[in-house]
Amino acid sequence: MVKTISIHSSRGGTGKSLISSNISVILAAKGRNVALLDFDFRAPSLLTIFQAKNNVRRWVNDYLDGKAKIGDVMVDLTDRYKTKGRFLVGFANVEMDAMRDIARKDRKWQMRALKRIMSMKQELADQFGVEIIIIDTSPGVQYSSVNAVVSSDVCVIVSSMDLLDLEGAQRMVKDLYEPFEKKTYVLVNKATPHMFFEDDSQKNLVESIKGRFTQPLIAIIPCYCDILLAQRVSLFALDKPEHPFTWALGEVAKRLEDQL
DSSP: OOEEEEEEOSSSOSSHHHHHHHHHHHHHHTTOOEEEEEEOTTSOOHHHHHTOGGGOSSOHHHHHTTSSOHHHHOEEOHHHHTOSSOEEEEOOOOSHHHHHHHHTOOHHHHHHHHHHHHHHHHHHHHHHOOOEEEEEEOSSSOHHHHHHHHTOSEEEEEEOSOHHHHHHHHHHIIIIIHHHTOEEEEEEEEEOGGGGSSHHHHHHHHHHHHTTOSSOEEEEEEOOHHHHHSOTTSOHHHHOTTSHHHHHHHHHHHHHHHHO
């Protein structure tokens, strides 16, 4: 059966979309049939990362509106990235009018959208043989992110070491994840590199993060200057397979795959 992973954060700037896109292509490169969906409707970024505007016929927004079929939405990037498994991406509409429109959707529309998401999962499995769906969610507790979490089998909360991020992630766990009893992991990204120089520093870092969450810690990834300087239009895991960042995400992908 198709399984779904949502990648979430309390606010923007944590590297959520970078992590979502790279984990997706890592799994596809291993031979899994993967669909990556952009649910960050208010600030979509996957179209920029994949530079696939000329390939898009319809948007994920159109599917949730009931105006498009799943076959018209998904863009097959298997050949471009030469992955062993099938690699599909569904993009959110980047036009400003579309962003404003999604912000005006009421609760009734969001309930219908949740039903469409459930149908989407089965259609992706039936029509494309998709095994794993990864959803890049909207930050915070928006309707779209709640729908993504509700429809997921495993959830990953991405946070930086910024106190606002950590406290925001804690609130999301209490208000969203615990009520829905979702299997959840915490991933800390952009940790200060000096915290990894000594064993005691690493131990203190891990303990400080674990002390904030009852959910297991899946990884702490340092901040790498070359990633900050890299263009967003590249997939780091494919461009630099030997980089420590790629290795760390590979381990995250493996752990998530094991949980499915």
